[in-house]
Amino acid sequence: MTSKASMPPQKSRTLSSHIACRDCALYPVCEPTTIGNTAFDIAEQLLLKKHPVKAGDIIYHEADRFESLYALTSGSAKEECLSKNGEKQIVGFKLKGELAGQNAIATGHYPHTLTALEDSTLCVLPFHKLLDSANALPPLAMQIIKLLSIDSHHEAKIRQSLMTAKTAEEKVRAFISNIAQRHIERNLNSVDIRLSMSRTDIADYLGITKETLSRSLTLLQQKDLIESSGKNIHIIDLLRL
C-alpha cells in the first residue's frame, strides 16, 4: 500500500498498488474453509487471480450471460446501462477491493456493463463452480450468504445517501463522502482521493449536469471542505461533508 501524502501529478497510466486479500470484498469466500480435518481453499482451486485489464476495457456487457464474480484488486470501473430512451446511464462505480457482478445472480444475466476506468486487475470467480463447492460445504454456503448480505447492505447505504440528498451540493457531498467511506472500509487512504472517472460520469451518476457538479465542487472548496485539483481530491473535513 503506497500512499504518499502529496504525490505530483502522475505521469501516464501508473498502475496503482493491489489491495491486500484481507481487505478485499471477496475475502469471506476466499478465506480457506476448514471442515473437519480437510481444508478447502477456494482461492487456490477456483479463482483466476491477477487478471489485467486496460483503461476502457469492458469487463462484462449488459445482458451477457452471468458467469463469474469479479473482485477489483487494483484500479476502478464504472457500471452503466442503457435506459429506456437509449441513453447510457451510469449506475455505480466500483473501487479497488470491491466486488462486481453479484447483481447478475438473480437473473443469470449481467444487468449492467462494467468498464475499467483505468488499467486495473481482477480476480475472477466462476460462480457456478462456487455454488458446486458450497453444496458440499455448508460453511462456504454460509459465507456466500454473508457476502451477499454485506454487499446488498453496502449498495443500499450508497444509494440511500444519494437519494436523501436533495440539492446538488448535498449530492456531491454525499458522493465524495461515500468514496472516502469506501476507502476507509478497505483500509485505503481516505484523505487524498483520486477520482478516476470523468466529471461527466460523476454528474450522470448523481443526476445533475456536469456544470452544476463543477459549481458544487467550487463551492465545497470555498467552504474549505475539500481541495480539488483535477482528478485528485484532498478531503479537509470529512465530518462536515
Place this chain on the structure above:
Amino acid sequence: MTSKASMPPQKSRTLSSHIACRDCALYPVCEPTTIGNTAFDIAEQLLLKKHPVKAGDIIYHEADRFESLYALTSGSAKEECLSKNGEKQIVGFKLKGELAGQNAIATGHYPHTLTALEDSTLCVLPFHKLLDSANALPPLAMQIIKLLSIDSHHEAKIRQSLMTAKTAEEKVRAFISNIAQRHIERNLNSVDIRLSMSRTDIADYLGITKETLSRSLTLLQQKDLIESSGKNIHIIDLLRL
C-alpha cells in the same frame, strides 16, 4: 384474490385478502425441501404464520437487534429512517407478498423502522433458526442464496428507475410504474391500485414536495395515463408510463 374493477370508497379498514403462498417473496424458503427421503418443511417448523398488525403499528424499529424476516401476506408498510439532520426519511414501501428485514442480515440490526400503513398480516421467520437449518440442509442454503439475490436485484431495480428519473413527473411515473410492476410480479391486480400511503410519504420517498407530486399526478391524469381518485389509482396506459 378479490379485486373488483370499481369499488366504492372502502368503509373503515377493510382487511385486504391474503396473498397466495406461491406468490410470496418468501416462497423459495417456505417450499418444502426434500433431501433423500426426508422432507423438511420450514413453513411448518419455523414460521409464525398470520401474525396480525394494525395500521400504524411498528413492526421493527431502526437499530433493533435483528431477529426475524417478515413476509407481508396482506396489507402494506413503509420503511423509514432518521437522516443525519434528525428528519425522518422514507426509504421504501413494502407491498403485499413482499419481504422485509433482509437488510438487517449484514449488520445484525435493522437499518430502518417498518410501520404498517394499514391493518396487515405477517409471516415471521426467525433468521438464526433458518440458518441453523440451512447448515444441515445445503439445498436450503441454496434457496437462501437465491432469495437474497432475487431480493437484492428487486431493490436495485426499484432504486434505479427512481435514480434515472430526473424531472418530478418522471419520478412519479417511475413510482406508479414500479408499484404496478410489483403487483404483476405477485399476480395481483395491476390496473386498479390502492396507494395506502399518504401523499406526503410518497413525496418524501421520491425526493419531491407533496405539492409537486400533486401537480404531477394532475398532469398524468390530463395526459390520460392514469385516473386518480384519492388513494385509488386506475392505470390507463402502463406502457406509456
Place this chain on the structure above:
DNA sequence: CGGGGAATTGAATACGTTCAAAGGCCGTGG
C-alpha cells in the same frame, strides 16, 4: 352536519439546466 387533516391549487422565489464562451490539461507532432 360540521370539524380537521390531507390534498389540491395558486403566485413569488430559489435552484438547476441550458446554451455559449473561455480556460486548462495532455498527448501529439514538429
Place this chain on the structure above:
DNA sequence: CCACGGCCTTTGAACGTATTCAATTCCCCG
C-alpha cells in the same frame, strides 16, 4: 523541448422547473 490542437473542465447569463408559502377545497370521521 516547445507549440499546437482537441477535449475536458470551468465560468457566465437566460431560461425552465421545482420549492415555498399561502389559500382553498376535498374528504374522512365523529
